Amino acid sequence: MNSTILLFLVQDGITNGAIYALLGLALVLVFAVTRVILIPQGEFVTYGALTYASLASGQMPGTAKLAVVMGIAAFVLDLFAARRALHGRKIARALAVNIALPAAVLALTVWAAAHHAPVPIAIALSLVIVASIGLSLYRLAFQPLAHTSVLVLLIASVGCHLAMQGLGLLFFGAEGQRGPVLADAALTAGPLRFTGQSLAVYGITVAFIIALWLFFGLSLYGKALRATAVNRLGARLVGIRTSLSGQIAFLLASVIGALSGILIVPITTLYYDTGFLIGLKGFIAAIIAGLVSYPVTAIAALMIGIVEAFSSFYASNFKEVIVFMLLVPVLLLRSLATPAALEEEKD
Amino acid sequence: MRERWPVLLFACVMAAIPLIPGVPPFWIVLSDNIGLSALVAMGLVLLTGVGGLTSFGQAAFCGFGAYTTAVLTTAYGLSPWLTLPASLLVSGIAAVVLGLVTVRLSGHYLPLGTIAWGLGLFYLFSKLEFLGRNDGVSGIPPLSIGSLKMLDPGTIYFAIWAAVVISALLTMNLLDSRIGRAIRALRRGHIAAEAFGVQAPRTKLLVFIYAAVLAGLSGWLYAHFERAVNPTPFGAQAGIEYLFIAVVGGAGYVWGGVLGAAIVVILKEVLQSYLPLLLHGEGQLETIVFGILLVALLQFAPQGVWPWLMSRLPIQPARKRPDMSIDLPPRPRASGAPNLLLELNRARKQFGGVVAVNDVSFDVQAREIVALIGPNGAGKSTTFNLITGVLRATSGSLSVLGRKIHHAPPQEIVKLGIARTFQHVKLVPDMSVLENVAIGAHLRGRTGALASMFRFDRAGEAKLLAEAARQIARVGLADQIDQPAGSLSLGQQRIVEIARALCADPMLLLLDEPAAGLRHMEKQRLAALLRELREGGMSVLLVEHDMGFVMDLADRVVVLDFGTKIAEGTPDAIKRDPGVIKAYLGAAA
Numbered sequence: 001m002n003s004t005i006l007l008f009l010v011q012d013g014i015t016n017g018a019i020y021a022l023l024g025l026a027l028v029l030v031f032a033v034t035r036v037i038l039i040p041q042g043e044f045v046t047y048g049a050l051t052y053a054s055l056a057s058g059q060m061p062g063t064a065k066l067a068v069v070m071g072i073a074a075f076v077l078d079l080f081a082a083r084r085a086l087h088g089r090k091i092a093r094a095l096a097v098n099i100a101l102p103a104a105v106l107a108l109t110v111w112a113a114a115h116h117a118p119v120p121i122a123i124a125l126s127l128v129i130v131a132s133i134g135l136s137l138y139r140l141a142f143q144p145l146a147h148t149s150v151l152v153l154l155i156a157s158v159g160c161h162l163a164m165q166g167l168g169l170l171f172f173g174a175e176g177q178r179g180p181v182l183a184d185a186a187l188t189a190g191p192l193r194f195t196g197q198s199l200a201v202y203g204i205t206v207a208f209i210i211a212l213w214l215f216f217g218l219s220l221y222g223k224a225l226r227a228t229a230v231n232r233l234g235a236r237l238v239g240i241r242t243s244l245s246g247q248i249a250f251l252l253a254s255v256i257g258a259l260s261g262i263l264i265v266p267i268t269t270l271y272y273d274t275g276f277l278i279g280l281k282g283f284i285a286a287i288i289a290g291l292v293s294y295p296v297t298a299i300a301a302l303m304i305g306i307v308e309a310f311s312s313f314y315a316s317n318f319k320e321v322i323v324f325m326l327l328v329p330v331l332l333l334r335s336l337a338t339p340a341a342l343e344e345e346k347d
Numbered sequence: 348m349r350e351r352w353p354v355l356l357f358a359c360v361m362a363a364i365p366l367i368p369g370v371p372p373f374w375i376v377l378s379d380n381i382g383l384s385a386l387v388a389m390g391l392v393l394l395t396g397v398g399g400l401t402s403f404g405q406a407a408f409c410g411f412g413a414y415t416t417a418v419l420t421t422a423y424g425l426s427p428w429l430t431l432p433a434s435l436l437v438s439g440i441a442a443v444v445l446g447l448v449t450v451r452l453s454g455h456y457l458p459l460g461t462i463a464w465g466l467g468l469f470y471l472f473s474k475l476e477f478l479g480r481n482d483g484v485s486g487i488p489p490l491s492i493g494s495l496k497m498l499d500p501g502t503i504y505f506a507i508w509a510a511v512v513i514s515a516l517l518t519m520n521l522l523d524s525r526i527g528r529a530i531r532a533l534r535r536g537h538i539a540a541e542a543f544g545v546q547a548p549r550t551k552l553l554v555f556i557y558a559a560v561l562a563g564l565s566g567w568l569y570a571h572f573e574r575a576v577n578p579t580p581f582g583a584q585a586g587i588e589y590l591f592i593a594v595v596g597g598a599g600y601v602w603g604g605v606l607g608a609a610i611v612v613i614l615k616e617v618l619q620s621y622l623p624l625l626l627h628g629e630g631q632l633e634t635i636v637f638g639i640l641l642v643a644l645l646q647f648a649p650q651g652v653w654p655w656l657m658s659r660l661p662i663q664p665a666r667k668r669p670d671m672s673i674d675l676p677p678r679p680r681a682s683g684a685p686n687l688l689l690e691l692n693r694a695r696k697q698f699g700g701v702v703a704v705n706d707v708s709f710d711v712q713a714r715e716i717v718a719l720i721g722p723n724g725a726g727k728s729t730t731f732n733l734i735t736g737v738l739r740a741t742s743g744s745l746s747v748l749g750r751k752i753h754h755a756p757p758q759e760i761v762k763l764g765i766a767r768t769f770q771h772v773k774l775v776p777d778m779s780v781l782e783n784v785a786i787g788a789h790l791r792g793r794t795g796a797l798a799s800m801f802r803f804d805r806a807g808e809a810k811l812l813a814e815a816a817r818q819i820a821r822v823g824l825a826d827q828i829d830q831p832a833g834s835l836s837l838g839q840q841r842i843v844e845i846a847r848a849l850c851a852d853p854m855l856l857l858l859d860e861p862a863a864g865l866r867h868m869e870k871q872r873l874a875a876l877l878r879e880l881r882e883g884g885m886s887v888l889l890v891e892h893d894m895g896f897v898m899d900l901a902d903r904v905v906v907l908d909f910g911t912k913i914a915e916g917t918p919d920a921i922k923r924d925p926g927v928i929k930a931y932l933g934a935a936a
């Protein structure tokens with residue numbers, strides 16, 4: 001091994017690790033607020049990436065229609081839940097968020113697909129489409145289950161993953177796609193060449209981590225989300241709408257997922273089911289951080305990226321084995337480090 | 348075996364199905380698949396629904412079972428019957444290795460850890476040369492008895508369903524036993540179970556191995572059913588699917604696993620064969636509908652289908668009352684200074700900078716009721732946790748019967764004859780009062796898991812249940828004996844905890860706020876019971892806020908304030924103590 005290979009591997013690892021970090025952050029966020037272990041996070045990635053790639057190549061992505069259908073279902077559910085106390089403003093809000101927004105986006109998407117929309121518009125549309133899917137997903141699948149155990153939420157999450165992955169195949173077909181790069185520029189430093197794309201990956205990851213940190217530290221909504229994470233009942237007692245916190249968490253997670261997808265689809269070919277594996281690695285980072293800490297998640301994600309890069313170089317056959325088995329000793333250390341004496345689980 | 352007749356009926360029906368003329372062969376294949384899934388799901392029921400250990404990795408244990416027999420029968424030409432024990436052993440050993448790591452994981456780490464090694468093992472199966480990599484192993488011989496080769500789905504059907512019925516019986520037997528109660532008690536946390544002598548990590552490992560062996564059995568059958576193995580059915584997707592088979596059927600119920608397998612396998616089959624006709628679409632339509640149905644089902648019946656069905660059954664199975672005339676011999680008493688039961692000598696507990704218990708010393712003599720009182724946050728419950736080994740003292744010493752105990756775990760403390768109740772009730776809400784109380788007698792039984800599975804535990808079991816029933820009658824809850832503990836009022840649940848503690852045959856009873864939530868009459872009955880226990884030779888150390896109750900009952904009172912002992916003496920002396928009055932009412936009083 002020489003230092004060039006070493007540097008290349010590290011660079012490769014950091015690029016992948018940055019994506020895992022973004023996903024890990026989203027998983028931590030969703031788990032902390034809603035107790036949902038978000039397996040469909042990977043689908044947000046593929047939906048975002050393939051919607052963007054489809055739009056860029058002038059195809060009509062099916063996700064835009066899905067957003068409308070899920071919006072209508074969420075609207076019906078909202079109406080049904082509020083049937084005892086229907087008043088105009090509630091209905092108007094539900095109508096705007098659930099139906100008007102995705103419908104407008106659908107119209108725009110049809111136009112964009114027909115006219116080969118420029119990259120920024122394709123990105124914006126993809127993000128909004130996936131965001132509205134994420135929002136409706138929480139409303140449809142998880143909000144009615146908010147009071148149940150982590151296990152039930154987890155199984156529901158698996159159900160969502162299956163359905164969304166199946167839909168992904170329906171929308172995008174079994175063929176992989178690639179999207180146009182965000183920036184053509186490249187930077188050379190010694191033996192290393194940084195493409196504009198990988199620089200964008202670093203920049204956006206760092207920006208997101210700072211933004212999340214500011215959001216949770218400074219904004220009222222961020223504080224409400226943290227309060228919900230710490231104590232659901234307590235949060236409700238002080239007037240925080242926990243269902244709103246859940247919606248915000250899912251909104252953020254879906255945007256982060258879609259963004260990660262858009263960032264990597266120019267680098268690697270994405271298939272309808274690629275997101276699951278990418279999501280899982282973000283997941284491992286999140287687990288290493290104990291599903292609580294954002295900075296540890298980011299660091300762990302970078303480590304995973306680097307380990308993966310090195311093991312694909314030295315033992316490419318066992319790349320996945322190494323990455324996933326890595327978790328077991330980490331978990332053991334974490335378990336031993338936290339005294340379980342007074343920890344009691346609740347159903 | 349009278350209560351098992353529905354199982355026998357079920358076995359007869361299942362045995363008759365292939366013999367009915369005109370049953371489509373496809374149904375038999377489907378039933379084979381249901382049986383194979385049911386075996387794994389049954390293990391998961393025990394592991395997840397009953398034991399509270401969520402595992403996504405069960406498919407990997409199927410893989411161990413299947414690959415073991417595949418390699419041994421093809422490469423070494425062994426008979427499939429010889430590889431059965433080998434398959435079970437390999438899955439079991441894999442479970443010991445993974446289990447030692449996994450069951451130590453707490454909370455959400457555990458399911459996540461199982462996802463990790465489940466995936467890791469899947470990739471391992473698909474990369475190893477001697478397991479045939481992605482192609483797997485083919486040409487596995489069929490099972491055979493004499494000249495009968497189980498080549499077609501109709502003959503191996505009997506082997507699969509015999510395995511299902513036998514496993515179900517063994518699992519039901521295991522759950523309905525001393526070990527089974529310990530497993531069920533662990534789901535809600537291990538503190539209460541450990542306080543009565545249950546070895547939590549060992550019990551969890553046992554369940555883990557049990558579930559893995561059932562999965563290994565399913566894998567072994569699968570290998571001889573398909574006569575070929577490849578990594579796909581042992582991957583993460585399969586592991587997830589087994590888990591939701593259990594959840595859909597009812598994760599807390601053995602037959603929920605079987606029902607769930609039937610629902611999921613049939614549903615998938617129906618969706619696969621009819622959806623394309625209905626919608627003329629391509630792609631994995633069935634997974635879409637399957638996923639959506641799953642989420643919908645959880646919203647309507649989060650407990651699963653089996654309990655939902657059972658609650659609609661016109662006849663509810665009657666519970667057998669234990670025969671209270673059977674005696675359970677008292678536990679052997681540790682010998683030692685007979686008068687000094689418990690002594691705390693400058694016991695101290697610090698949490699970081701906070702001194703919760705500050706060099707507290709007091710003792711409890713034989714036949715004495717001592718009350719530990721103090722304002723909120725005085726360190727009373729922490730003192731209890733120090734005595735019972737839930738927490739380790741930072742410094743100072745604790746002696747029982749004159750012998751010092753150093754960092755003894757709760758399981759050892761209860762062996763010394765100290766049993767406790769909890770300030771926040773720790774019962775298993777969906778177990779009956781009888782079963783909850785019987786956990787208290789855990790240490791007074793001997794039978795292990797194997798004996799329970801094969802029902803060699805009945806004599807010992809009858810004694811334990813008789814003792815539990817006697818203690819329930821003693822505390823005055825005989826009418827509630829069969830109710831789920833969670834359905835009782837909080838005050839009654841506290842009394843159930845006392846009965847559970849009495850079941851351990853203690854010499855010293857530690858009661859943490861026993862009178863909280865009791866009505867006036869109930870408090871009087873409780874006081875009478877505690878006096879009766881004292882007359883019988885037992886000592887009681889209690890934490891209580893109801894001063895009338897304490898002053899009326901206690902022989903001696905120890906007062907704590909901010910972790911420090913500020914007074915000790917008879918109730919009358921304490922009532923007049925200026926320091927105590929100041930602590931309770933403030934300086935001016």
